[in-house]
Amino acid sequence: MASAAPSNSLVLPDPLPLDSGAALTGVRIAYETYGALNADKSNAVLVCHALTMDQYVASPHPITGKPGWWEQSVGPGKIIDTDRYHVICANVIGSCMGSTGPASNGPDGTPYAMDFPVITIRDMVRAQVAMLDAMGIERLYCVIGGSMGGMQALSLAANFPERADRVLAIATTARHSAQNIAFHEVGRQAIMADPAWNGGDYYASGKTPDNGLAVARMAAHITYLSEEGLTEKFGRRLQDREEKTFGFDADFQVESYLRYQGSGFTQRFDANSYLYITRAMDYFDLAEEHGGTLAQAFAGTTARFCVISFDTDWLYPTAESRHIVHALNAAGAPVSFVELSAPYGHDSFLLDVPALDRVMKGFLDG
Amino acid sequence: MASAAPSNSLVLPDPLPLDSGAALTGVRIAYETYGALNADKSNAVLVCHALTMDQYVASPHPITGKPGWWEQSVGPGKIIDTDRYHVICANVIGSCMGSTGPASNGPDGTPYAMDFPVITIRDMVRAQVAMLDAMGIERLYCVIGGSMGGMQALSLAANFPERADRVLAIATTARHSAQNIAFHEVGRQAIMADPAWNGGDYYASGKTPDNGLAVARMAAHITYLSEEGLTEKFGRRLQDREEKTFGFDADFQVESYLRYQGSGFTQRFDANSYLYITRAMDYFDLAEEHGGTLAQAFAGTTARFCVISFDTDWLYPTAESRHIVHALNAAGAPVSFVELSAPYGHDSFLLDVPALDRVMKGFLDG
Numbered sequence: 001m002a003s004a005a006p007s008n009s010l011v012l013p014d015p016l017p018l019d020s021g022a023a024l025t026g027v028r029i030a031y032e033t034y035g036a037l038n039a040d041k042s043n044a045v046l047v048c049h050a051l052t053m054d055q056y057v058a059s060p061h062p063i064t065g066k067p068g069w070w071e072q073s074v075g076p077g078k079i080i081d082t083d084r085y086h087v088i089c090a091n092v093i094g095s096c097m098g099s100t101g102p103a104s105n106g107p108d109g110t111p112y113a114m115d116f117p118v119i120t121i122r123d124m125v126r127a128q129v130a131m132l133d134a135m136g137i138e139r140l141y142c143v144i145g146g147s148m149g150g151m152q153a154l155s156l157a158a159n160f161p162e163r164a165d166r167v168l169a170i171a172t173t174a175r176h177s178a179q180n181i182a183f184h185e186v187g188r189q190a191i192m193a194d195p196a197w198n199g200g201d202y203y204a205s206g207k208t209p210d211n212g213l214a215v216a217r218m219a220a221h222i223t224y225l226s227e228e229g230l231t232e233k234f235g236r237r238l239q240d241r242e243e244k245t246f247g248f249d250a251d252f253q254v255e256s257y258l259r260y261q262g263s264g265f266t267q268r269f270d271a272n273s274y275l276y277i278t279r280a281m282d283y284f285d286l287a288e289e290h291g292g293t294l295a296q297a298f299a300g301t302t303a304r305f306c307v308i309s310f311d312t313d314w315l316y317p318t319a320e321s322r323h324i325v326h327a328l329n330a331a332g333a334p335v336s337f338v339e340l341s342a343p344y345g346h347d348s349f350l351l352d353v354p355a356l357d358r359v360m361k362g363f364l365d366g
Numbered sequence: 367m368a369s370a371a372p373s374n375s376l377v378l379p380d381p382l383p384l385d386s387g388a389a390l391t392g393v394r395i396a397y398e399t400y401g402a403l404n405a406d407k408s409n410a411v412l413v414c415h416a417l418t419m420d421q422y423v424a425s426p427h428p429i430t431g432k433p434g435w436w437e438q439s440v441g442p443g444k445i446i447d448t449d450r451y452h453v454i455c456a457n458v459i460g461s462c463m464g465s466t467g468p469a470s471n472g473p474d475g476t477p478y479a480m481d482f483p484v485i486t487i488r489d490m491v492r493a494q495v496a497m498l499d500a501m502g503i504e505r506l507y508c509v510i511g512g513s514m515g516g517m518q519a520l521s522l523a524a525n526f527p528e529r530a531d532r533v534l535a536i537a538t539t540a541r542h543s544a545q546n547i548a549f550h551e552v553g554r555q556a557i558m559a560d561p562a563w564n565g566g567d568y569y570a571s572g573k574t575p576d577n578g579l580a581v582a583r584m585a586a587h588i589t590y591l592s593e594e595g596l597t598e599k600f601g602r603r604l605q606d607r608e609e610k611t612f613g614f615d616a617d618f619q620v621e622s623y624l625r626y627q628g629s630g631f632t633q634r635f636d637a638n639s640y641l642y643i644t645r646a647m648d649y650f651d652l653a654e655e656h657g658g659t660l661a662q663a664f665a666g667t668t669a670r671f672c673v674i675s676f677d678t679d680w681l682y683p684t685a686e687s688r689h690i691v692h693a694l695n696a697a698g699a700p701v702s703f704v705e706l707s708a709p710y711g712h713d714s715f716l717l718d719v720p721a722l723d724r725v726m727k728g729f730l731d732g
Contacts, residue, residue, distance in 0.1 A: 020612035118612035178596035178620040179588065185621045186584045188614065189628070190556055193577035211559035218552045219585050222545065227680075230544035236651060244649055246386035246484040248554065248641065252648070254544040255551045262555070275614065282618070283610060285602060314593075314680075 006030030006055070006091070006098025007062075012130045016093070019283075022117040025107070029131045030098025031055050031090040034074060035082030037137075044137045045080060045364075046128065046164075047089040048145030048152035051277050052217075052269055054097040057089040058082070063268045069350065079357045080364065085141060090131055092124040092152075094277050096270035099127075103203060103270045113272060114200035121148070121284045125155045129163060142166035142364060146349035147316070148277070151284050154324065157305070158286055158297040167301075168363055170308045170356075171349045173320035174294055174327070175285040180315065183223055184278040187216030191271045200272050213271040214262030221261045226312035226345030230254060287327075294327035301328075305335040306363040308356065310348040312341075336363065372396030372421070372457070372464025373428075378496045382459070388483040391473070395497045396464025397421050397456040400440060401448030403503075410503045411446060411730075412494065412530075413455040414511035414518035417643050418583075418635055420463040423455040424448070429634045435716060445723045446730065451507060456497055458490040458518075460642040465493075468638035469569060479638060480566035487514070487650045491521045495529060508532035508730060512715035513682070514643070517650050520690065523671070524652055524663040533667075534729055536674045536722075537715040539686035540660055540693070541651040546681065549589055550644040553582030557637045566638050579637040580628030587627045592678035592711030596620060653693075660693035667694075671701040672729040674715075674722065681712040702729065 009030040015023040032055040037044060047057050047070065058074040060067060074080045074087055091099035094116070102116035132140070143164045145153040150172025157167045173180075191197055194212030202208055225233075234254040238244065241251065250256040290297035305328050309321035318339045328335040340355045342348035349356065375396040381389040398421040403410060413423050413436065424440040426433060440446045440453055457465035460482070468482035498506070509530045511519040516538025523533045539546075557563055560578030568574055591599075600620040604610065607617065616622040656663035671694050675687035684705045694701040706721045708714035715722065 022612075114614075118614075175602065177593065178600040178602065178618075179593045181602070181618050182584075182588045182596065182620050182624055185616075185618075185624055186581060186588070189584060189625070190559075190581045192614075193556075193560065193581055195561055215552060215556045215559055215581065218548075218555060222548045222552070227543065227545045230548065234544040236541065236544065236547070236654075246388075248480075248484075248558075248645065250551075252544075252547050252551075254548050258548055258551055259555070279614065288602075 008032060009098055010131060010134055012127065012134065014130070016123070016127055016130060018117055018123045019120040020117050024093070024100060024117065027093060027100045027127060027130075028098065028104070029090050029093070029100075029127060031088060031131065032057060032059060034058050034087040035076075035085050037086040041137050042139070042141060043085050044132075044140050045085040045087045046132070046140050046143045046156075047074070047080070047087055048128070048143065048149035049089060049092065050145075050147040050149050051281065052265065052274075054095065055089045055091045056097075057087065061268070072352065073357065073360070079361050080144070085364075088135075090128050092277065093127045094119045094124070094273060094280060096273040101270065102200065102272035102276055111203040113203065116272070116276060118279055118283075119276060120280050121151045121155050122159055122289065124280065125152050125159060128152070129156070129160050132163070138163070140164040142168060144168040144170075145172070146170040147172055147346065148281055151281065154286055157301050157303050158290065161300040161302055164303050166306070166363065167303045168306045168308075168360065169324065171310055171313050171316055171346055173316040174287060174297075174324050176282045181282045183219060184282050186219050188275050188278060190215040190219070191275060197271060202271075208266070209271045210263070210266040213266050213269065213274060214259075216274060217265040218258045218262040221258060223315045224345060224347045226314065226343060228312060229343050229345050232343065294323065295330035298328055298331035298333055301331060301333050303333070305333055306359070307335060307337045308349075308359055309339045310342050310345070311339055312343055313346040313348065315346040374398060375464055376497065376500055378493065378500065380496070382489070382493055382496060384483055384489045385486040386483050390459070390466060390483065393459060393466045393493060393496075394464065394470070395456050395459070395466075395493060397454060397497065398423060398425060400424050400453040401442075401451055403452040407503050408505070408507060409451050410498075410506050411451040411453045412498070412506050412509045412522075413440070413446070413453055414494070414509065414515035415455060415458065416511075416513040416515050417647065418631065418640075420461065421455045421457045422463075423453065427634070438718065439723065439726070445727050446510070451730075454501075456494050458643065459493045460485045460490070460639060460646060462636035462639040467636065468566065468642055469636045477569040479569065482638070482642060484645055484649075485642060486646050487517045487521050488525055488655065490646065491518050491525060494518070495522070495526050498529070504529070506530040508534060510534040510536075511538070512536040513538055513712065514647055517647065520652055523667050523669050524656065527666040527668055530669050532672070532729065533669045534672045534674075534726065535690065537676055537679050537682055537712055539682040540653060540663075540690050542648050547648045549585060550648050552585050554641055554644060556581040556585070557641060563637060568637075574632070575637045576629070576632040579632050579635065579640060580625075582640060583631040584624045584628040587624060589681045590711060590713045592680065592709060594678060595709050595711050598709065660689065661696035664694055664697035664699055667697060667699050669699070671699055672725070673701060673703045674725055675705045676711070676714040677705055677707045678709055679712045679714065
């Protein structure tokens with residue numbers, strides 16, 4: 001992958017304690033902000049990003065040059081209105097867009113690689129709360145996230161209950177299922193099977209495990225789309241040809257699309273970061289962290305919640321959101337819940353779903 | 367992979383014409399039979415096997431020593447009663463258990479490898495019909511198959527309508543969907559990304575692309591099981607440990623299971639065969655072969671049909687079976703159809719589902 005210097009970053013003043021028992025010192029957090037913070041610092045909205053995303057919510061990605069990943073929802077006059085809110089998004093620790101991760105230099109001045117400690121979703125949240133401390137923001141107007149971002153939003157509500165007024169969790173889950181873990185394990189094995197991975201020590205070699213990372217991305221990408229969406233988008237249509245070639249080229253559009261997704265991903269993402277972040281997601285079980293009962297996780301919450309699922313999301317199906325909502329009900333927390341109909345599967349939270357906009361706006365501005 | 371000489375085989379007397387326009391000469395078909403063929407050769411049941419299976423339906427696998435893959439259903443006094451029926455199962459062409467495939471020697475005396483022609487489901491069926499010709503069996507009592515075996519059963523009914531009295535198609539589809547193709551493409555890319563694959567030329571090297579093949583198998587294996595089944599079988603339970611290790615070992619049972627599935631598979635299967643057979647499945651579209659209308663495929667049929675799906679099969683969901691049944695109805699063919707409830711996903715057809723036994727027995731003996 002190519003790298004780019006983050007536009008904003010800060011170094012946490014204190015060592016960051018981790019769930020593993022280890023601690024990380026000199027943690028850098030790369031972040032972007034959009035819109036002005038008001039005088040009493042009461043309009044901050046923390047957006048938490050998903051597995052392969054980053055802090056570039058509403059500004060161009062420095063490597064790909066593509067628009068921010070939530071540009072359609074975040075900006076002046078948009079659903080998350082930056083004329084009104086101060087939007088903050090930080091690259092999670094373990095990632096590769098400027099925050100401390102396996103590609104960062106460790107204490108010995110060389111990249112951590114597999115000496116980077118295994119982190120959890122709660123560790124990612126701890127780092128962001130420490131960032132908010134450094135920014136002097138005591139209480140968020142709202143914490144928002146989809147997918148792994150939703151895990152962080154829920155984790156923040158559970159572990160730092162005094163830090164947010166509103167929690168908006170979209171297309172997410174309170175725990176990774178066996179099937180979720182299984183797909184991630186396929187991806188990790190694909191990366192580790194690539195000889196260029198070299199036990200994680202590839203930063204100096206100039207040879208990155210792109211083949212393995214591309215396969216991991218392809219497998220994961222299928223889980224982000226619905227079967228119906230794939231059929232509608234590609235069906236069995238052929239790619240730039242009239243007939244099947246009776247060979248192993250990408251005859252079908254869906255093959256060509258997946259290969260493109262896989263190879264594009266390797267331009268912007270670090271394979272070791274993929275290992276660490278998928279591990280954090282697989283370890284995520286908010287109930288387990290709180291005595292085995294999800295309601296207990298939310299016992300101390302002071303926030304209002306909004307939980308949104310999509311009917312075609314088979315990665316984190318609606319049943320997982322219902323499970324969260326039942327726990328919030330049991331904890332006596334105010335929560336609104338809606339399952340939206342959208343054809344795009346898990347990725348619906350990133351795409352043009354007008355009903356999502358309406359629900360988000362109602363919850364945020366209400 | 368290790369190899370073992372097949373117990374029975376024959377060489378087709380004529381070149382086998384292929385859908386690609388090529389022809390294969392000297393095609394060897396390895397097969398097993400169970401039960402006696404009656405005098406008028408009217409009790410033959412052809413069992414067609416799935417992607418990674420073989421002719422060892424009801425006898426031990428020569429490499430793994432494990433029981434036959436359908437031993438619970440095929441044998442004396444069993445559902446497919448070999449006291450009554452002469453059961454035949456042939457290894458499909460393109461595979462690696464004795465029938466001609468990419469690991470077989472081509473005309474130049476060295477393995478075909480990627481010079482093996484791309485084959486189709488119809489080509490596999492053509493080879494089996496030629497085998498039946500050689501055996502003097504004009505009309506099957508029944509052709510049976512699950513998954514890719516069901517594709518072959520349907521293809522035989524469509525392309526050789528005079529060759530079977532009964533067609534039993536289980537957990538199958540008349541066409542591969544975009545999602546089906548996508549999962550197979552991930553597997554192929556995993557194999558091809560393995561440097562040991564070496565463009566398919568690995569037979570002489572002694573180094574087989576086991577890492578890539580294992581990843582392919584892991585990804586596919588997830589699609590054979592239901593989300594519910596995985597949760598019930600593994601959930602988030604840890605493997606031989608009390609606590610998460612904060613590392614990348616197989617902490618979770620589901621990870622350990624998948625790794626075992628992947629590595630076990632490489633002992634008995636050829637990576638190039640995996641490429642060729644998945645390609646054949648992806649190319650499968652029975653309607654396309656017959657002017658774009660599935661009913662047209664069955665226009666000349668003289669058989670009775672039974673179509674069975676499973677409610678937790680998300681690889682070939684019930685909607686695909688319904689699609690087949692509607693076409694058979696439109697073609698005026700007698701068909702019974704049932705969706706069975708079973709927790710095991712696609713693999714239900716291989717597992718202990720008493721209702722499946724009852725339906726199969728009723729259709730076979732009725």
